[in-house]
Amino acid sequence: MKKRPHSTPHDSLFKRFLRDNETARDFLDIHLPPALRQLCDLSTxxxxxxxxxxxxxxxxxxDILYSLQTSKGEGYIYVVIEHQSTPDSHMAFRLLRYALAAMQQHLNxxxxxxxxVIPMLFYHGTISPYPFSLCWLDEFPPDSPAKQLYLGAFPLVDVTDIPDDAILQHRRIALLELVQxxxxxxxxSHILQQLVEVVLMGYTDHQQxxxxxxxxSLHDNSADPDNFIDQSAAI
Structure with missing residues (x-):
């Protein structure tokens, strides 16, 4: 988390109030959604x-970040105040990025x-009520598969769990997968013949x-490079 060398009048006012623990507890006690409020021990x-x-x-x-204990362990509440009069239509995504930064800091x-990390937005703009969703997934087009993607596990290519015979059928990517x-x-040396077979399929160019x-060669394996070259001479 970066140090802030300069502050604006808006920033100074915001920090003057919310850096005070008692004031911050009142703010969070009043404005946290009930389900999240029940998780948080504001005394910490x-x-x-x-x-x-x-x-x-x-x-x-x-912005301001608090750490606290929750019923599920250590957590954080991250509050952003938007000073500009026109609200940011991508604020939900911004809050997500800042929350992820707080998570990374925790890991560091x-x-x-x-x-x-509970992100919150304090809004006092000219448009009332606040006009945008604060669910970042709502920023995608209505027909986007984003929710299915980002609410589940990401795609994984685990070559350690793919049989060699299956890898040999992977066309232009087979050589990379087999070596890796x-x-x-x-x-x-035990996969030398398979490597040659893949090369001879004609999918691999000279630079590859x-x-x-x-x-x-850099990995100093004991496979015989001359043997590999001899068997690949037909390329």
Missing amino acids: LHLESGSFVEDNLRASYS RGHKALPL KHIRQRDL FKTLFTYM
Whole structure:
């Protein structure tokens, strides 16, 4: 979290109130949604230093981060106040980015698990009520598969769990996958024939083959490079 060298009048006013623990507890006790309020032990509220707001946006936004204990372990509440009169239509995504930055800071301090970070927006703009959704997934088009993607596990290509015979059917990517699957083994000679078979399929261009050979050499495996070259001579 960056230190903030300069402040605006808006920022000074916001911080004057919400840096006071008793005032902050009142604010959070009143404005946290009931389900989240029940999770939070506000008596453990602690002000954290610094800011996640980008330097060029400090005239438009102020932020403040609190750590506290929740019923599920250590957590944070992150409050942003929007000073500009016209609200940001991408504020939900901005809050998500700042919340992720707070999570990263938590990990950087040596913690192993991600913490719960509750982002909140304090709004006092000219349009009332606040006109935008604060669910960042609503920023995608209505027919977007974003919710299905981002609410589930991300795609994984685990070559360590793919049989070699299946990898050989993967056309232009087969050579990369086969080498990467076995590169941590000291001796690659046991897959030499498979490597040659893939190369002879004709999917690998000269530069890819050259890069592959250099890569294998750098890893100091005991596969015989001359043998590999001899068997690949038909390329």
